[in-house]
Amino acid sequence: SQQGEEDPQALSIQEGENATMNCSYKTSINNLQWYRQNSGRGLVHLILIRSNEREKHSGRLRVTLDTSKKSSSLLITASRAADTASYFCATDASGGGADGLTFGKGTHLIIQP
Amino acid sequence: AAGVIQSPRHLIKEKRETATLKCYPIPRHDTVYWYQQGPGQDPQFLISFYEKMQSDKGSIPDRFSAQQFSDYHSELNMSSLELGDSALYFCASSLGPSPLHFGNGTRLTVT
Numbered sequence: 001s002q003q004g005e006e007d008p009q010a011l012s013i014q015e016g017e018n019a020t021m022n023c024s025y026k027t028s029i030n031n032l033q034w035y036r037q038n039s040g041r042g043l044v045h046l047i048l049i050r051s052n053e054r055e056k057h058s059g060r061l062r063v064t065l066d067t068s069k070k071s072s073s074l075l076i077t078a079s080r081a082a083d084t085a086s087y088f089c090a091t092d093a094s095g096g097g098a099d100g101l102t103f104g105k106g107t108h109l110i111i112q113p
Numbered sequence: 114a115a116g117v118i119q120s121p122r123h124l125i126k127e128k129r130e131t132a133t134l135k136c137y138p139i140p141r142h143d144t145v146y147w148y149q150q151g152p153g154q155d156p157q158f159l160i161s162f163y164e165k166m167q168s169d170k171g172s173i174p175d176r177f178s179a180q181q182f183s184d185y186h187s188e189l190n191m192s193s194l195e196l197g198d199s200a201l202y203f204c205a206s207s208l209g210p211s212p213l214h215f216g217n218g219t220r221l222t223v224t
Contacts (some may be wrong), residue, residue, distance in 0.1 A: 033212055042117070042203055042215035043156065088155060092211050100146050100158030100171050101213060 005104055006089060012110040019076045021107040023089030024069075030092045032065055033101065034074050037086045046074075046087075081113045115139055117216035119204050125222045126194050134189040134219045136204030144168070145187045146213060147179055148203040156203060162187060194223045 006023045013019055025032070031050045035043040049056045049065045049072065056063045062075040076083055086108045090101035118137040126132050138145050144163050148156040149172075158171035162181040173179075176194075181187040191198060199222050205213040 031211065035213075035215075040201070040218075040220070042217045043205075043213075045212040045214070048212055100148070100161050100169055101211065102158065103148075103155040105155045 006087075006107045008107055009105065010108045010110070012112060013079060014112050015079055015081055017079055019079050019083070019109055019111075021074045021087050021089075021109070023072045023074070023104050025072075025089075025091045025102075025104075026070065027091070027093050029067075032063075032072050033090045033092065034061075034063060034072075035088045035090060035103075037088065037106070039086075043088065076109075079109075079111045081111050083109060084111045085109060117204055117206050117214055119202075119216035119219050121219060122217070123220045123222075125224065127224055128194055128196060130194050130223075132191045132194060132221060134191070134202050134204075134221070136187045136189070136206075136216060138185055138187070138204070138206030139208075139214055142185075142206035142208045142214070144207045144210070145181055145185070146205045146207075147173075147187070147189050148205065148215075150201040150203060150218075152200070154200075159189070191221075196223050199223045 033048045034046045037043045047058045049063050060077045065072045086106045088103045088106045090103045120135045146161045147159040150156045159173040160179050161168045165181040177191050179189045201218040203218045205215045207213050
C-alpha cells in the first residue's frame with residue numbers, strides 16, 4: 001500500500017477561498033515534503049517539514065505535521081487561479097542514505113476564477 | 114538558475130524496442146533519482162545514485178537499467194518495451210537527501 005495517501009483526490013474551490021489537503025503515511029519519517037505539479041510538467045518542491053516540527057509557514061502555505069497520527073496537512077490561503085495543479089506529499093523515510101522519496105497519490109486542486 | 118535537463122522531451126517507441134533517457138542534474142548536486150509516473154498516478158521511485166554509485170532501488174523492472182557517468186549525467190535504459198511502460202519519466206537531483214529538483218520529464222509512448 002502507498003506510503004502517502006492524500007485526500008481529497010480532487011478539490012474545486014472559488015478563487016480567494018482557502019484550500020486544505022491532507023496526507024497520511026505509514027512508516028517513520030525524517031521529514032515530509034509537499035510538491036506541486038502542473039499538468040505534464042515536473043514536480044516543484046513547495047515546503048519541507050521535519051519530523052520534530054509541528055507547523056511551518058511559507059508565504060500563503062501552511063503545513064502541519066502530526067507524527068502521532070502519521071498525518072500532515074497543506075493549507076493554501078487566499079487561493080488564486082494559478083494555484084490550479086496537483087499537489088503531492090512525499091515522505092523521506094528514516095534510515096538515511098539517498099533513498100527515493102515516497103509520494104502519495106496527490107490532490108488535484110482546481111481554482112475557479 | 115540551472116535546472117535539471119532531461120532529453121528527449123517526447124519519445125515514441127514500439128513494443129520490444131529499446132529506449133534511452135538522459136538526465137543532466139543541477140551542477141554540484143550529488144544525488145540523482147529516476148521516477149516513473151503513469152497517467153493520473155503518483156510518481157514511483159525507480160532508482161537513485163549518490164556520487165555516481167547506485168544508492169537505492171525501488172520498483173524498477175529488470176528490463177530497465179541506469180547509470181551515472183563521470184560528468185554526473187545519468188541515463189535510464191529500457192529494453193523490451195511493453196505497452197505498460199508508457200509514462201512520464203522524471204529525473205530529479207539534490208544536494209544531500211532533499212529537497213528534490215525535478216526535470217520536466219520525458220514522455221514515453223510505447224505503441
